[in-house]
Amino acid sequence: SVYIYDEKTLDVELKVFEGGQYYIRNITYSGNYKYSSDSLATLLGIERGDIYNSDLLDRRLHGDGQGLDVSGLYLDDGYLFFNADPVEVAVEGDSIDLEIRMFEGPQATIRDVHVEGNTKTSDYVILRELRTLPGQKFSRADLIRSQREILNLGYFNQENLQVVPIPDPVSGTVDIKYVVEEKPSDQLQIQGGWGGRIRDQSGNVIGGGFVGTVQLGFNNFSTRKFFKKKAWNPIPSGDGQKLNLAVQMNGVGWQNYSISFLEPWLGGKRPNSLGSSVAYSINKSASSGFQMKTITTGLDYGMRLKWPDDFFKSYASLTYKYYDIKNGSRAFTALNFDDAFINIISGRFTVDRTSIDAPIYPRSGSQITFSVEGTPPYSLFKKNTDYAALDDAKKFKFLEYHKWKFSSTWYFQIVKNLVVKPKVQFGYLGSYREEYGVSPFERFYLGGSGLGQFNFYGWEYIGLRGYPDNSIGPRAEGGNFNTQPVGGSVYHKYSLELRYPITLNQAAPIWALVFGEAGNTWLGKTEYQPFSLKRSAGVGLRVMLPMVGLLGVDWGYGFDKIAPDAAGPHGSQFTFIIGQEF
Numbered sequence: 001s002v003y004i005y006d007e008k009t010l011d012v013e014l015k016v017f018e019g020g021q022y023y024i025r026n027i028t029y030s031g032n033y034k035y036s037s038d039s040l041a042t043l044l045g046i047e048r049g050d051i052y053n054s055d056l057l058d059r060r061l062h063g064d065g066q067g068l069d070v071s072g073l074y075l076d077d078g079y080l081f082f083n084a085d086p087v088e089v090a091v092e093g094d095s096i097d098l099e100i101r102m103f104e105g106p107q108a109t110i111r112d113v114h115v116e117g118n119t120k121t122s123d124y125v126i127l128r129e130l131r132t133l134p135g136q137k138f139s140r141a142d143l144i145r146s147q148r149e150i151l152n153l154g155y156f157n158q159e160n161l162q163v164v165p166i167p168d169p170v171s172g173t174v175d176i177k178y179v180v181e182e183k184p185s186d187q188l189q190i191q192g193g194w195g196g197r198i199r200d201q202s203g204n205v206i207g208g209g210f211v212g213t214v215q216l217g218f219n220n221f222s223t224r225k226f227f228k229k230k231a232w233n234p235i236p237s238g239d240g241q242k243l244n245l246a247v248q249m250n251g252v253g254w255q256n257y258s259i260s261f262l263e264p265w266l267g268g269k270r271p272n273s274l275g276s277s278v279a280y281s282i283n284k285s286a287s288s289g290f291q292m293k294t295i296t297t298g299l300d301y302g303m304r305l306k307w308p309d310d311f312f313k314s315y316a317s318l319t320y321k322y323y324d325i326k327n328g329s330r331a332f333t334a335l336n337f338d339d340a341f342i343n344i345i346s347g348r349f350t351v352d353r354t355s356i357d358a359p360i361y362p363r364s365g366s367q368i369t370f371s372v373e374g375t376p377p378y379s380l381f382k383k384n385t386d387y388a389a390l391d392d393a394k395k396f397k398f399l400e401y402h403k404w405k406f407s408s409t410w411y412f413q414i415v416k417n418l419v420v421k422p423k424v425q426f427g428y429l430g431s432y433r434e435e436y437g438v439s440p441f442e443r444f445y446l447g448g449s450g451l452g453q454f455n456f457y458g459w460e461y462i463g464l465r466g467y468p469d470n471s472i473g474p475r476a477e478g479g480n481f482n483t484q485p486v487g488g489s490v491y492h493k494y495s496l497e498l499r500y501p502i503t504l505n506q507a508a509p510i511w512a513l514v515f516g517e518a519g520n521t522w523l524g525k526t527e528y529q530p531f532s533l534k535r536s537a538g539v540g541l542r543v544m545l546p547m548v549g550l551l552g553v554d555w556g557y558g559f560d561k562i563a564p565d566a567a568g569p570h571g572s573q574f575t576f577i578i579g580q581e582f
Helices: 037-042 054-062 070-075 123-127 139-153
Strands: 002-004 010-012 023-030 085-094 095-103 109-114 163-170 173-179 187-194 206-209 210-221 242-252 254-263 273-284 291-304 312-326 340-354 365-374 402-415 419-429 444-446 460-462 490-503 512-520 534-545 550-559 572-580
Touching: 023 037, 037 054, 037 070, 054 070, 054 085, 070 139, 109 123, 139 163, 139 173, 419 460, 444 490, 444 512, 512 550
Parallel strands: 023 095, 109 173, 444 460
Antiparallel strands: 002 010, 085 095, 163 173, 187 210, 210 242, 242 254, 254 273, 273 291, 291 312, 312 340, 340 365, 365 402, 402 419, 419 490, 490 512, 512 534, 534 550, 550 572
16 A cells, blocks of 8 residues: 655555465475485485475575585586476465476586687696596586686686586587686785884894885796797796796895796696795894805695595695804894804695685685605714704704694685684694704794794794784793794694675775684793683785785784783784785
8 A cells, every 4th residue: 555645755555464384295206317216305405394495495406505406416417408397286284295397318528618718828727727628527516616726726807707508408518618807917016114123132133124025926927938029928928837036135134035936737747736946045233243144945846636635735845945154142042052054954745625716715615734844853863962962053053853734724605705714723843852952943933914024044924913023932031021032833823704805806806804813832842831822803904906916904902911021911903914814
């Protein structure tokens, strides 16, 4: 009914008759030859006595987004022309009888696969990632997995990727077309910023301050086109290789130069990767006389695994580091020597499982990584050597340690694009002989962004928002909260993040987040207290910019003291990040 309220408005009254609820009495199946009615009923998951819900019935028949539907059962086995039509064959009182009338059809074979829209990336770089190959049976699961692999290349807009099956019922075949949209994947960073002073134990500046960075990351490079003049536009690209060049320096006396290269498909036949890297850095302080030169070289070899499933990858690497240190003890309390030449020959084995659905803004999947790294156990071959009494410069000439790390990150889509991201991290640094002690190299530092611009002695920086950079951890004997931590050999960290996109536009995806974190690091096993954690919470913003990468800012509140002698909880802290996630 419609009523006049005034000269300009009307009132509309709607009378709604809801009626009674209806319930499922019987469900029968017809036309199913491949799978039994009992198997289909189990997958459908709707039983006698359930409230009749047509939307739920449609999702269970034609798609629930996770492949746990009746159509998915058939589509994953090649039955592209499958159709299921639910018919209400009887309605008595409040009860309904349903008949699921099914047409299975023939199994479809993939005839042709091609890509469109790749103006920069070579066809074969995309095609080699696909699970849908000509001559195979059609599979919806393979189609979804192929879409995920294309996105994980990082070269295409995840919101505009289209997968178009073109079926031919007459021949029982299907063509599959992948339509992509290229996005900028190379990165150029030219920046200057204040990284905060890093001082030695006497207060002398040995790092930090103004930092200038020039970094070139070519993530879709092509050595094959290197000598083709027309391919330099501005660089040869399209073959999926990665080339990174970086220079960092400041006015205090720190410079770092590095170059790395990765071939993701060695030989072009199998997805086995080979990478190499070289880096040189020098850091010195005129006031303390401290100087350190570092040379690092490394080789990495990676393989995709088929067991336990094909989301797994393994990596093996061999690294050599050489340190030339002068007046080391004047700079860091963790060093009990002045001049030394340190050699580190280490191998690392990593197992990684990554099943995220997109590289920039994942909504589902996980990233799980376990690694073990170690040097040769030199001390085990010198059982008569008293390492407790040995001078550190001699003891660490050929450094030894073993290092274990674990990280697990999950993404769960709550509603639409609202995503929750829990993460757990753990690390342990040990020695082969107890009297050798914990190495001053390769230790863990917590706090702040985790960027670690000045990577002294192979230290690993783990971000913990709500606290200053590298501020959390054990202090030297007699040190206070103003003293630089000496680093820990054990750490763990927990974080929970709720994120929502402001825009997922290809030009600059932006998302906001709310986070809570807790973590700590300890000098050794005896000091380890798993429930003594530094806690924080806050909010943040992320933006992915072409040619720059990920940028972010977080405001966090630290609920705990940085050190036992601090006046109180740390409180408010802003954190800026470039190129990495927490």
